[in-house]
Amino acid sequence: MQDVPTLVAQAREGRPRAVARLISLVEGASPQLREVMAALAPLTGNAYVVGLTGSPGVGKSTSTSALVSAYRRAGKRVGVLAVDPSSPFSGGALLGDRVRMSEHASDPGVYIRSMATRGHLGGLAWAAPQAIRVLDAAGCDVVLVETVGVGQSEVEIASQADTSVVLLAPGMGDGIQAAKAGILEIGDVYVVNKADRDGADATARELNHMLGLGESRAPGDWRPPIVKTVAARGEGIDEVVEALEKHRAWMEEHGVLSERRVARASREVETIAVTALRERIGDLRGDRRLGALAERIVSGDLDPYRAADELVEGLTHGS
Amino acid sequence: MQDVPTLVAQAREGRPRAVARLISLVEGASPQLREVMAALAPLTGNAYVVGLTGSPGVGKSTSTSALVSAYRRAGKRVGVLAVDPSSPFSGGALLGDRVRMSEHASDPGVYIRSMATRGHLGGLAWAAPQAIRVLDAAGCDVVLVETVGVGQSEVEIASQADTSVVLLAPGMGDGIQAAKAGILEIGDVYVVNKADRDGADATARELNHMLGLGESRAPGDWRPPIVKTVAARGEGIDEVVEALEKHRAWMEEHGVLSERRVARASREVETIAVTALRERIGDLRGDRRLGALAERIVSGDLDPYRAADELVEGLTHGS
Structure with missing residues (x-):
């Protein structure tokens, strides 16, 4: 597989396969995702x-x-x-x-x-x-x-x-x-x-x-x-x-075009940040903490808000 | 307006208006939302x-x-x-x-x-x-x-x-x-x-x-x-x-029913937690931090991933 700078250069030249490959890397959240996005930013x-x-x-x-x-x-x-x-x-x-x-x-x-x-x-x-x-x-x-x-x-x-x-x-x-x-x-x-x-x-x-x-x-x-x-x-x-x-x-x-683009970029950053935080929450499944909270909710022992508080606390203050 | 315990009692008796009111409180993310959810949990x-x-x-x-x-x-x-x-x-x-x-x-x-x-x-x-x-x-x-x-x-x-x-x-x-x-x-x-x-x-x-x-x-x-x-x-x-x-x-x-319900409760907690974190991110709009990052993205100076890193860092290590 070509490296990211080569792919980006080929995409700039208009090679469809390089474009397709870059989108696949981005869509699939590949390990190169961040490298791709950093390389694309100035373009x-x-x-x-x-x-x-x-x-x-x-x-x-x-x-x-x-x-x-x-x-x-x-x-x-x-x-x-x-x-x-x-x-x-x-x-x-x-x-x-x-x-x-x-x-x-x-x-x-x-x-x-x-x-x-x-x-x-x-x-x-x-x-x-x-x-x-x-x-x-x-x-x-x-x-x-x-x-x-x-x-x-x-x-x-x-x-x-x-x-x-x-x-x-x-x-x-x-x-x-x-x-x-x-x-x-x-x-x-x-x-x-x-x-x-x-x-x-x-x-x-x-x-x-x-x-x-x-x-x-x-x-x-x-x-x-x-x-x-x-x-x-x-x-x-x-x-x-x-x-x-x-x-x-x-x-x-x-000035609406740049306003809209700034708003779009804001939402993009928010979505990426939220996805990253969601992944961290997902990681909590590994240690059964989320599952244990969910079981208490199903049994009526806890409501989902207090459960979410516990999760967020653990996340934002180091768990 | 009735207080939450009264509404919950009326809803249990089958009064449609109390049920409708409770759903509205929940849907609208009203200040009583948490009280409502805590009262409902055991039911x-x-x-x-x-x-x-x-x-x-x-x-x-x-x-x-x-x-x-x-x-x-x-x-x-x-x-x-x-x-x-x-x-x-x-x-x-x-x-x-x-x-x-x-x-x-x-x-x-x-x-x-x-x-x-x-x-x-x-x-x-x-x-x-x-x-x-x-x-x-x-x-x-x-x-x-x-x-x-x-x-x-x-x-x-x-x-x-x-x-x-x-x-x-x-x-x-x-x-x-x-x-x-x-x-x-x-x-x-x-x-x-x-x-x-x-x-x-x-x-x-x-x-x-x-x-x-x-x-x-x-x-x-x-x-x-x-x-x-x-x-x-x-x-x-x-x-x-x-x-x-x-x-x-x-x-x-x-045992599939309880498995599914635990899985549903897990997703529910995750969604509430993520929404809470998203709100905190949204709060960053107030101090223009998100907007400033977005402007740098639009100008090609920064990619959205590095911007998101900055946001999440600020959030999880106290800003």
């Missing part, structure tokens, strides 16, 4: 991170694919991180099914990475920002993060992009569903996909109403646009890119 | 906790409702915790829509509680077990926890029940979708709902194959049954209850 900060989220069936993957094409036409290098379990980008040969390969799979200017929604030490909140960091350092101009808008962790990831795109599709109560899933308020750009279907205008109107877009705003405030698309035919995708670029320009003008 | 351990999960559209809420009816006919007190954002149980008057009220809303032997999937301090992993604890202490014989099988936190909650029920419905690739969402391996009982539709037998066969149910097992091992239901007409629901009771009896016979 990051270039990529524009766009989150795409929406309920299953709104056409997230098709929209992501169409956006990749649009950015490729503009000569940009694009990374895709798919954390949507229903996405065709989420690849591999899970249980032997052959997942449809993307048209972009053979394009050297596109990196596509899927991420399982479970099994990571600190979960998606821990793994996704690090994979984004690799794609950023590898020279991607744009990183598209596709998450299904159902589930707490997934919505959190989508809300941590530079720009968050919320996708909807015509259909009764779709806006209500989105609102329930908590994805309505995170959008910087809204897309009504499948706009050739009946009800697209009604969905856009409903959305407009729910978001209060008709109301007046302070000058300088961002007013999220609603773009209608038919992603499967590429219709409206240029308008989405235009909306993204406008939002990015607005963020830069108002 | 818990009676409820049989059943998780129900599956993709949107498989009929989780209808199945939950049918199970409530079945347990009510058997004279059991039933609690329902709905953490599925698409569930009609998830109630309230969100954005003015009128959510269909359950037929059980007026039954004093049934407590129904919905839980938002976001906004909690420690998330669902923190809030759900505590709400279950209240329902248990209030004298529920059975607590049904309905979660959508998409999303990391949701699947985790479902996997922490005494018995986990995974629901599917006939449809192409449904099993594959379930496998991707990571919910296949957590089932103790599988339900193929909407079994009057074409493809129900194929779905059951596919599931049987994927789970390796045809293979031989060691004597005494649990072999998850696959039950076909039409929950909307109540068909097959008695068989589901029977499968649940069999699983419970098997767990009791093999």
Whole structure:
């Protein structure tokens, strides 16, 4: 195996295998993880991170694919991180099914990475920002993060992009569903996909109403646009890119971009720190201390708060 | 407002408002939270906790409702915790829509509680077990926890029940979708709902194959049954209850029930401890230490791991 500096140099040159290998090292919490992250740090900060989220069936993957094409036409290098379990980008040969390969799979200017929604030490909140960091350092101009808008962790990831795109599709109560899933308020750009279907205008109107877009705003405030698309035919995708670029320009003008990135980095550090502390707590399983507390809880002898106090005390004052 | 001992006594008597109030205190991380949990501890351990999960559209809420009816006919007190954002149980008057009220809303032997999937301090992993604890202490014989099988936190909650029920419905690739969402391996009982539709037998066969149910097992091992239901007409629901009771009896016979409960209590304590530590980290925002670290990360001057080291050091060795 190549050493980390070699891998990083190769990733910078655009070699997909080096990029893939780095993400694997990062995802798998390998012993080289810290070395990788230290080597990447000075190379990051270039990529524009766009989150795409929406309920299953709104056409997230098709929209992501169409956006990749649009950015490729503009000569940009694009990374895709798919954390949507229903996405065709989420690849591999899970249980032997052959997942449809993307048209972009053979394009050297596109990196596509899927991420399982479970099994990571600190979960998606821990793994996704690090994979984004690799794609950023590898020279991607744009990183598209596709998450299904159902589930707490997934919505959190989508809300941590530079720009968050919320996708909807015509259909009764779709806006209500989105609102329930908590994805309505995170959008910087809204897309009504499948706009050739009946009800697209009604969905856009409903959305407009729910978001209060008709109301007046302070000058300088961002007013999220609603773009209608038919992603499967590429219709409206240029308008989405235009909306993204406008939002990015607005963020830069108002200092919002760096604010968001500082907030994202704060959350990243918090998650890593919490994961490290969680590991220390996990280590307590070895000496049966946690198990003994849990048994007392099950027997009704102790409540979980007092048990947690005991754990935290042991941890923060040396055990 | 009543004091905590009065609320607990009223909840034990079966007063729904006291139960609701206690859950609110617990969910909202109120100042009385610790007092509530201490008062509840000796009263818990009676409820049989059943998780129900599956993709949107498989009929989780209808199945939950049918199970409530079945347990009510058997004279059991039933609690329902709905953490599925698409569930009609998830109630309230969100954005003015009128959510269909359950037929059980007026039954004093049934407590129904919905839980938002976001906004909690420690998330669902923190809030759900505590709400279950209240329902248990209030004298529920059975607590049904309905979660959508998409999303990391949701699947985790479902996997922490005494018995986990995974629901599917006939449809192409449904099993594959379930496998991707990571919910296949957590089932103790599988339900193929909407079994009057074409493809129900194929779905059951596919599931049987994927789970390796045809293979031989060691004597005494649990072999998850696959039950076909039409929950909307109540068909097959008695068989589901029977499968649940069999699983419970098997767990009791093999010591698995107490093992699972100890494991659940361990995770509960861990989550509370981690939430407490996360709060301490959050407190560091006040003195701008976290923000300063985050700014250095954004500028490429520092990687998030070294930043996290600094945070954890400050935390565990007195800051």
